[in-house]
Amino acid sequence: MTDRQAKPTAFDKRPASRAGAAPASRGATPQASYERYLALAKAKALAGDRIEAERYYQYAEHYHRLISGSAA
Secondary structure: OOOOOOOOOHHHHOOHHHOOOOOOOOOOOHHHHHHHHHHHHHHHHHOOOHHHHHHHHHHHHHHHHHHHOOOO
């Protein structure tokens, strides 16, 4: 039996900037992450980028639910 390596896919070649939201710094509290994503969302909304703003608002909502204890 020979060792085969998986072929790289288009997913593996994506630029890091398009790989999703930038991760919050390690060890950041949910409150800090919530505030960070809320600020990013507001900045994108002010810049007129509604799609990116909504994306960051969704991340902020996730952390808000964690803080509230209602992560469902």
